[in-house]
Amino acid sequence: MSKTTIYQGDCLQKLKLLEDNSVDLIVTSPPYADQRKNTYGGISTNKYVDWFLPISAELLRVLKPTGTFILNIKEKVQNGERSTYVLELILEMRKQGWLWTEEFIWHKKNCYPGKWPNRFRDAWERLLQFNKNKKFNMYQESVMVPTGDWAKSRLKKLSETDQIRDNSKVGSGFGKNISNWIDREMAYPTNVLHLATECNNKNHSAAFPSSLPEWFIKLFTQEGDVVLDPFMGSGTTNIVAQRMGRDSIGIEIQEQYYDMVKNSILELNYTLFEPETEYGKTTD
Numbered sequence: 450m451s452k453t454t455i456y457q458g459d460c461l462q463k464l465k466l467l468e469d470n471s472v473d474l475i476v477t478s479p480p481y482a483d484q485r486k487n488t489y490g491g492i493s494t495n496k497y498v499d500w501f502l503p504i505s506a507e508l509l510r511v512l513k514p515t516g517t518f519i520l521n522i523k524e525k526v527q528n529g530e531r532s533t534y535v536l537e538l539i540l541e542m543r544k545q546g547w548l549w550t551e552e553f554i555w556h557k558k559n560c561y562p563g564k565w566p567n568r569f570r571d572a573w574e575r576l577l578q579f580n581k582n583k584k585f586n587m588y589q590e591s592v593m594v595p596t597g598d599w600a601k602s603r604l605k606k607l608s609e610t611d612q613i614r615d616n617s618k619v620g621s622g623f624g625k626n627i628s629n630w631i632d633r634e635m636a637y638p639t640n641v642l643h644l645a646t647e648c649n650n651k652n653h654s655a656a657f658p659s660s661l662p663e664w665f666i667k668l669f670t671q672e673g674d675v676v677l678d679p680f681m682g683s684g685t686t687n688i689v690a691q692r693m694g695r696d697s698i699g700i701e702i703q704e705q706y707y708d709m710v711k712n713s714i715l716e717l718n719y720t721l722f723e724p725e726t727e728y729g730k731t732t733d
Contacts (some may be wrong), residue, residue, distance in 0.1 A: 451673075452696045453687050453714055457707035460679040460700040464507035467698065472511045473586065473674035476662045476686050478521035479504075482534055494527065494534045498541055504679065505542050511677070515586045517669045518547070518579040521555070521657065529567055535575065542579065550585075551578035551640060555661065559645040576642070576665075591667040593635040662686040666693055684710030 456463040479501065482494040492500050508518060524535040539549055553576035563570035644660050662685060666676060672694035678686040681699035683706060690697035691714070701707045 451691050451694050453691045453699070454697070455681065455684070455687065455699040455701070455707065455710060455714075457701060457704055459702050461504050461507060463700045464504070464511060464679060467511045467677075469510055470513045471675065472677045472698070473513055473516045473695075474666065474669045475508055475512060475516070475518040475677045475679070476521075476665050477519070477678045477680045478657060478682070479680045481523055482525055482532065494525065494532045497534045498538050501538060502541055502545065505547070506545055508677075508679065509546055509581065512581055514581050515584070516581065517550075517585055517587075517665075519553075519665050519669075520577040520579065521574060521661075522577065523571070523574045526565075526568070539577065546581070547579040548581070548583065549577065550580045550583075552576070553578065554641045556641055556643045557646045558643045576661075585669075586671075587669060588671065589637060589668070592638055592664060594638050596633060596636045657685060659685055659689050662689045663693070666690055666695060670695055681710060682706055684713060688714060 456466070480492065482492055482497045512518060522535055522538075524532045526532070543549055555574045555576055557572050557574070560570065560572035642661070642664060644658055644664075646658065662676075662678075666689060670676060674695050676686060676690040676695050676697040677699075678684075678697070679700045681687060681701035684699060684701075687697040687699040687710065699710065701710065
């Protein structure tokens with residue numbers, strides 16, 4: 450039976466309790482810059498990188514060499530232009546030793562329309578993939594999708610080049626043989642995830658749908674592996690991990706959310722670590 454371990458306190462301090470190279474997958478969504486001020490204090494864009502780097506250093510330590518770190522983060526717009534703090538964070542994390550392996554886009558397919566004088570409403574968020582090594586555990590077949598209607602039209606009439614491994618015209622080294630997909634019912638997805646924003650938890654200001662961590666848990670772990678969310682929030686990642694037969698660890702600084710998760714997993718096999726001291730909000 451899988452085990453869920455949750456801590457209440459500041460994640461930078463609680464991460465120090467975890468062993469080196471002990472986690473298979475990290476999936477988390479830290480507070481975005483200058484957002485959630487009522488619950489997490491808010492971190493200004495010009496201080497965000499310095500605030501997060503000590504945390505990412507601990508995450509680098511606890512992640513296994515074959516593990517993956519998925520960071521859900523989004524830059525904000527300030528004074529009519531986008532902040533660069535996410536890009537700056539990526540560059541600094543690379544200096545720490547992280548490899549920025551991939552970037553997934555979460556397309557919020559039920560996002561309602563809107564505009565500002567100089568832009569339209571965002572309907573997407575970043576999901577940055579970081580690794581310690583170029584070789585890591587990845588189970589691509591577990592997230593395959595039905596080929597869909599495109600196959601009926603695309604494979605109906607194949608050209609000569611469709612039936613051979615046609616070399617890339619841009620010199621990328623990747624080729625294709627379209628005829629290989631004839632009669633296949635499943636195909637590999639792209640790096641754009643089309644998921645609704647709706648979730649069952651209405652008690653947290655930034656809860657993401659369970660289908661989001663579920664997709665990455667399928668892709669990067671197997672049963673018995675360990676999943677970590679150092680910004681646990683409403684506990685979505687941990688609850689999904691437990692349901693999928695993975696051990697999980699969650700850390701949450703806000704006592705109200707910690708208690709909420711504790712109550713929601715009372716029927717699960719979990720270990721509770723009560724806070725030794727009271728932790729205040731993160732402030733500028």
